Amino acid sequence: MIYLTRKAEFSASHYYQNPEWSPEENQRVFGKCANLNGHGHNYTLEVTVAGEVDAVTGFVIDLKLLKDILERQVLEDFDHRNINKEVAEFVSQVPTSENIAIAIWKRLYTHLHPARLHRVRLYEQPDLFVDYYGEE
Amino acid sequence: MKVHLTRRYLFVASHRLHTSLLSEEANRETYGKCNNAHGHGHNYFLEVTVSGTVAPETGMVCDLVALDEIVKREILDRFDHQDLNHLREFAGLVPTTESLTICIQQILSRAPLHAHLESIRVEETGNNSFEYSGAQLLRR
Numbered sequence: 001m002i003y004l005t006r007k008a009e010f011s012a013s014h015y016y017q018n019p020e021w022s023p024e025e026n027q028r029v030f031g032k033c034a035n036l037n038g039h040g041h042n043y044t045l046e047v048t049v050a051g052e053v054d055a056v057t058g059f060v061i062d063l064k065l066l067k068d069i070l071e072r073q074v075l076e077d078f079d080h081r082n083i084n085k086e087v088a089e090f091v092s093q094v095p096t097s098e099n100i101a102i103a104i105w106k107r108l109y110t111h112l113h114p115a116r117l118h119r120v121r122l123y124e125q126p127d128l129f130v131d132y133y134g135e136e
Numbered sequence: 137m138k139v140h141l142t143r144r145y146l147f148v149a150s151h152r153l154h155t156s157l158l159s160e161e162a163n164r165e166t167y168g169k170c171n172n173a174h175g176h177g178h179n180y181f182l183e184v185t186v187s188g189t190v191a192p193e194t195g196m197v198c199d200l201v202a203l204d205e206i207v208k209r210e211i212l213d214r215f216d217h218q219d220l221n222h223l224r225e226f227a228g229l230v231p232t233t234e235s236l237t238i239c240i241q242q243i244l245s246r247a248p249l250h251a252h253l254e255s256i257r258v259e260e261t262g263n264n265s266f267e268y269s270g271a272q273l274l275r276r
Contacts, residue, residue, distance in 0.1 A: 018193055029194060031201060094195030098139045102190070127144035130197070131185075135137065 003118055004060045005048040008070045010079035013040040014095040017084075038082060043100075044123040045074065047108065051115035061115040073107040097124040101132040109134065140254055141197045142185040145207055147216035150177035151231040175219065180236070181259040182211065184244065186251035198251035206247050211240055233260040237268045245270060 015038040016030035026034045033039070047070060051060040077087055083095040089103040101122040109117040123129040152175040153167035163171050170176070184207055188197045214223070220231035229235050241256040255269035 016195070020193070029199075096190075096195035098141065098190045098197050099195045101139060102137055128200070129142050131140035131142070132137070133140075 001050055002053055002060050003048050003050050004063075004066075004115070005046050006063065006066050006070065008045045008047070008067075008075060009042060010045065010075050011040060011042050012078050012081050012083050013038040014083040014090075015039065016094050016096065018094060038084070041124050043078075043097075045070070045104065046119075046121040046123075047104075047117070048119040048121070049112050049115035050118040054114075061112060066112070069108065069111050073111060074104055097122050097128070097130045098132075101130045105132050105134060137190055138187055139190055139197050140185055140187045141251070142183050143200065143203060143207070145182045145184070145212060146179060147182065147212050148177060148179050149215050149218050149220050150175045151220040152176070153230055153232060155230050175221070178260050180215075180233075182207075182240065183257040183259075185254040185257070186249055187254045188251040198249065202250060206249060207244070210243050210247050214243075233258050233264065233266045237266040241268045241270055 014033075015036055016033040017026055017036065018029075021029070047066070049061050049066070053060055078100075081087060083090050083100070087095070087103075089106075090099070093099050093103075101120045104122065105117065105120045108120070117134065120132045121129055151170075152172065153170040154163050154173075155166075158166060184203070186198055186203065190197055214225075215236075220226050220236065223231075225239050226235065237256055237258045240258065241253070244256065245253050253270075255267055257265055257267040259265040
């Protein structure tokens with residue numbers, strides 16, 4: 001078993017709002033992130049796949065293929081977008097890094113054959129990241 | 137759905153690696169430049185990883201502001217701009233970054249984090265880092 005990690009970057013805006021709460025409650029829980037005009041980040045995504053090294057190619061997965069999958073499944077929808085308004089999963093969900101990592105996992109995990117998705121790591125800032133390993 | 141969240145912090149401190157259990161010569165051999173009698177310092181980067189279920193109403197594993205406050209109060213205020221050898225946490229201990237990492241894990245494991253403390257990672261320099269998760273196995 002070997003693990004391979006590919007990085008990708010995207011820039012996007014978001015804000016945190018629970019529509020069932022009052023403005024005061026949103027402000028109390030989410031602080032500056034509750035500003036309805038949004039704010040943005042340069043996100044760094046690290047996708048780690050696991051698998052066996054193919055005896056013929058020496059690959060665990062074709063890197064070009066992985067890059068294309070990341071582009072199609074994630075970057076096309078997230079890069080230079082307003083996540084609250086333009087990414088389907090977040091019409092009814094708070095776009096925290098936790099939820100974005102889970103959404104990215106769901107977008108990727110069926111597409112990586114013959115490797116399997118091991119971890120999605122999403123940096124919101126250099127000093128803050130989340131890891132998701134799927135349902136445990 | 138369980139998610140791991142990691143927050144990175146910086147503190148700066150000095151230390152000297154030396155043990156009274158060894159001779160002066162053995163100390164020099166064991167610790168090399170780190171045995172310099174006048175000490176030396178590092179910029180320590182601390183990574184605190186917590187885990188938990190994402191709360192549906194907030195989308196969050198834990199309140200970051202609360203986590204920052206606890207880490208500041210329990211760790212940064214205690215270690216930043218200090219000489220580790222003079223702190224009571226290291227009385228009788230050599231303040232290697234192994235000991236420092238374990239010490240931080242033990243302090244934070246007793247703190248009210250509102251999420252499970254998964255692991256502590258400390259970078260002593262860009263080339264050396266140490267990780268400790270208490271009794272549990274590190275997640276790789």
